[in-house]
Amino acid sequence: MKDPDGLCDIFKRKAMAVSAIVKDVDSLDNAFEYAIEICKKKEACKMMNPGFDSQAKSEKIISAPGLSEDMAEKFADICMEQGIDYAQDSLRNHLSGIDIGFTTADWGIAETGTLVIDSSMEELRLATMISEIHIAVLQKSRIVKDSYELEDRLIQSMQKSPNYMAFITGASRTADIERVLAIGVHGPLELHILMLEDL
Amino acid sequence: MQSARNIKEYRKEIGEAIKNDFLRSAMDKFAVAYRDSRKAAFSDMNVDAIVEEVACAKDSAIENMDKLYEQFKENASRAGIKVHLASNAREANEIIAKIAQENNASKIVKSKSMTAEETLLNHHLEALGMEVTETDLGEWIIQLRHEGPSHMVMPAIHLSRNQVADLFSDVTGKKQDADIERLVKVARNALRQKYIEADMGISGANFAIADTATIGLTTNEGNARLVTTLPRVHVALIGLEKLVPTLHDALRINKVLPKNATGQAITSYVTWITGPNDCMASKDSRKVMHIVFLDNGRRALAADPVFSEVLRCIRCGACANVCPVYRMVGGHKLGHIYIGAIGLIVTYFYHGRDKAKNLVQNCINCGACKSVCAAGIDLPSLIKEVHSKVLEEEGHPLQSVLLGKMLRSRKLFHTLLRSAQKAQKPATGGSSYLRHLPHVFSKEHNFRLLPAIAKTPFRDMWEKIQTEVKSPKFTVALFSGCVQDFVYPEQLEAAVKFLADHDVAVEFPMDQSCCGLPVSMMGEKDDAWAVALKNMKALNDTNCDYIITLCASCASHLKHGYAKILENGPTDKKTLEKFCSKVVSFSQFANDIVKVPAESFQQKDFKAEKSKVTWHAPCHLCRGMGIKNAPHELIEKSGHEFVRAKEEETCCGFGGSYSGKFPGISAEILAAKLADFKQTGAKTIITECPGCIMQLRGGLEKQGEDIEVRHLAEILHQP
Structure with missing residues (x-):
């Protein structure tokens, strides 16, 4: 094992404790395949707000705004082959929801199983908010012990204003009715974390 | 409200x-x-240490509130955020309304903000014809019901799923089942539409970081992210006490906040916003961002030597x-x-x-x-x-003025108690309880029987029962407190004998009187001060190693209350510190200082019948004095079968004069407490505070229960 401090294990345990689904992947291609599988299995995004979506939803939609151009092209091709729509236009045209938001996390915090995603780009931010399932790829080498360890890096980002930094831990949740835990309020109903081997 | x-x-x-x-x-x-x-x-964390860190860091931020505000404003302005300072609630509401008007915003979505609740912002905006929608599920529910929050973190905790289902049926015009998962989805659908339509988003903030002009928001639902992303205008309303110097301060608070609030290690989302971000809904693709800091008395509080610490609150x-x-x-x-x-x-x-x-x-x-x-x-x-x-400001009610006057004079107070003893006969019928309450009490007080005043107070027995101890290990001054002196002298007698058996010499200074907690509780500071001074003098006149009391409330008042009450004189600091450091509870003294061995309970003369017992931890012992283990260990040593109650450390509902003022609440707390004890199956409840004994016995007696309540001293010394 190449995880001397056990950070990957702690991360995994903590993330799973808050209902995140955590899997290992060995490449980005592998992660794309996973996303496609999940997308095929799920029901199409149901929320309908009449008059706001540019098109009625007949097919499922994946968005992956943070990818490099060639990776995005590759992912879009795979989606097309599978009959899944790969969102090319602004997600503001899809505010009633998309099926999968696919992102790559900047950091992971082991102590709490938290993903740290610089969401300054609006499209990326929206993908993590309006998707029913958020799938994030996290490189194992980017996992740190606790939030204090990221302090300097976070400050660097914050100094380059504007900046929108998101700590994401598990899916969106509430306990506002009778303190009963319910997953999926305003954000994703599920969070999948794909841990990419790069150690 | x-x-x-x-x-x-x-x-x-x-x-x-x-x-x-x-x-x-x-x-x-x-x-x-x-x-x-x-x-x-908190299982793998040193809670006390991090609480101390948070307290220190917040104190320093509070002290530098004005400086941090200037620093934040300068950095924020450079980043393109417009910063405002509202001196009061009305001003904050007006500033926010003006921002909305200037930006032609009539539809507003809000994420949860206690500060906006404080200023009653929604009412102000709605009166101007704006549509304001709360997006936090709980806040939305109470907004629809035209109520205020009943908890800072869970605003709708007072409502049942059925009430929410009825409400959502009305709102959607469609019958909704009382299924929580589905009700949450109803909100998800209905509110998504509101986010999409909104021109302006209003949020609060958990942190305002001066160093980078960053605001931090902790949420679980993800609503604050949508509120700060979708609409073209974002206004954050923030209390000045949320200003912290650096990201480190915010991260530190965030290590405590969710754990203390809901037992979560971290909330689902922690969002750090620095400057106006991309916003494709704006003409120039850039968010319009305003931050309104609210004073509303905070700057005055920050300068107040007594009250500034309330600004440490992180709203958990x-x-x-x-x-x-x-x-x-x-x-x-x-x-x-x-x-x-x-x-x-x-x-x-x-x-x-x-x-x-x-x-x-x-x-x-x-x-x-x-x-x-x-x-x-x-x-x-x-x-x-x-x-x-x-x-x-309002004047003192007659009741507390009289109590204060009476307690200031020990002789007057004790004379009154003695005549009450004589006058109570018709009510006791010769028993040790008042079988019916004097007419000054209302029916509401009838949930427990009150004890009768003892025929001979402890101070009159003292001469007879005091025992000479040859070559004592310790000499202690006994502080009796009024309840034990005049109602339960037998508890003190047991303690005196127990201490003598363990080579401890006891002195009982006659000039001692009520510790003064009742007048402190009533807010009568001057009387509390006068009484404290007299007791301290009486006890200091003895040459003791420790001051022990069998009443947890007296103990914590003497130890921690006096330290505060007398801190501005006239006693010098050293004498005061020495006095307070000498005060120990009976259990602490017996277990941790005398180190009473288990063997002493196995000797023949300790004939106590062994039975199933449980323990009630008096509030002022387990929290006030920080003594938790000593009584447990003593009970274990005494050889009784010890069954711990689940709610051992929950208050019994007495609270001194509190139970006189709010008998309905006191009765309910007592009922819950007794129900918890009954689950242990114990025949005896042991405790270390005569006030708790009075409350628990009174309740059990009223219910006709065959469970006895004893002071720890009576368990340890049995004739």
Whole structure:
């Protein structure tokens, strides 16, 4: 094992404790395949707000705004082959929801199983908010012990204003009715974390 | 919210809340579940250390509030954020309304903000014809019901799924089942539309970081992310006390906040926003961003030597979660807008004396809030301080003035008790309880039997029972407190004999009187000071190693109360410190100092019958004095079968004069407490405070239960 401090294990345990689904992947291609599988299995995004979506939803939609151009092209091709729509236009045209938001996390915090995603780009931010399932790829080498360890890096980002930094831990949740835990309020109903081997 | 004009009306409202069965059972479940989840969340952390760190860091930020504001403003302005400072609630609301008008924003979505609740922002904007929608599920529910929050973190905790289903049926015009998962989805759908339509988003903030002009928001639902992303304008309304110098300060608070609030290690989302971000809904693709800082009395508080620490509050709501009174009446009755212990204090400063004057009296002084406060705020003391302020401004009620006058003179007080003993005969019928209450008490007080005053007070027995100890290991001064002196002298007698058996010499200074806690509780500061001074003199005249009391309330008042009451003189600091350091509880002295061995209970002359016993930890012992293990160990050593009660450390509902003022609440707390004890199957409840004994015995006697309540001293020394 190449995880001397056990950070990957702690991360995994903590993330799973808050209902995140955590899997290992060995490449980005592998992660794309996973996303496609999940997308095929799920029901199409149901929320309908009449008059706001540019098109009625007949097919499922994946968005992956943070990818490099060639990776995005590759992912879009795979989606097309599978009959899944790969969102090319602004997600503001899809505010009633998309099926999968696919992102790559900047950091992971082991102590709490938290993903740290610089969401300054609006499209990326929206993908993590309006998707029913958020799938994030996290490189194992980017996992740190606790939030204090990221302090300097976070400050660097914050100094380059504007900046929108998101700590994401598990899916969106509430306990506002009778303190009963319910997953999926305003954000994703599920969070999948794909841990990419790069150690 | 508080609308009662006087304490009588307030008591009536409380009576109604107590009768709300759903509320009561929801609160009960919550109180128990919270305790466990908090413990689990902090299991691998030194809580005291991080609370201390948070307290220090917040104190320093509070001291530098103005500087941090200037620094934040400068950095924010450079980044393109417009920063405003509102001196009061109305000004904040007007600034925000103006921002909306200037940006042609008529539809507004809001994420949860206690500060906006404080200023009643929604009412202001709605009166101007704007549509404001709360997006936090709980906040949306109470907005639809036109209510205020009943908890800072869980604003709709007072409502059942059925009530929410009915509400959502009305709102959607479609019958909704009382299925929580589905109700949440109803909100998800309905509110998504609101986000999409909104021109402006209003958020609060948990942190305002001066170093980078970053605001931090912690949420679980993800609504704050949508509120700060979708609309073209973002306004954050932030109390000045949320300013911290660096990201490190915010991260530190965030290590405590979610754990203390809900037992979560971290919330689902923590969002850090620095400057106006991309926003494709704006013409120039850039968000319009304003930050309104609210003063509303905070800058004056920051400069106040006594009250500045209330600004440490990080709004976790834990003080309500553990409050036995909150558990009985809920947040609408134990708060105005801010609820729980912190609400009892800040209501006076943010919403005025009128809203605070009844509320501030509803503290039973059990110290549970202080023991879980994430920022180490001395909540119970500050509640008393606010109460004193109210009395100074409104005048002292006759009752507390008389009590104060009486307690100032030991002779007058004791003479009164002696004549009461003679006068009580018709009510006792020769038993040790008052079988019916004198007419000054209302029917509400009838939930327990009150004990009769003893025929011979301890001070009159002293000469006879004092024992000479040859070559004593320690010499102690005994502080009896009034209840044991005049009602339960046998408990003191048992202790004196027990101590003599273990080579401890006991002195009993005759000039001692009531410790003064009752007048402190009533906010009568001058009388509390005068009484403290007299007792200290009486006890200091002895040459003792320790001052011991068998009453946990007296002990913690002598030790910690006097340290505060007398800190400004006339006694010099060293004498005061020495006095306070000498004060120990009976159990602490017996177990930790004398180190009474288990063998001493196995000797022939300790003939006590061994039975199943349980322990009630008096508030002022387990929290006030910090003594938790000593009594457990002593009970174990005594050889009884010891069964711990689940709610061992929960208040019994007495609270001294509190139970006279709010008998309905005291009765309910007692009922819950007794039910918990019965589950242990113990035949004896042991405790270490005559006040608790009075309450527990009185309740059991009234219920006709065959369970006895004994003072620890009576268990350890059995003739």
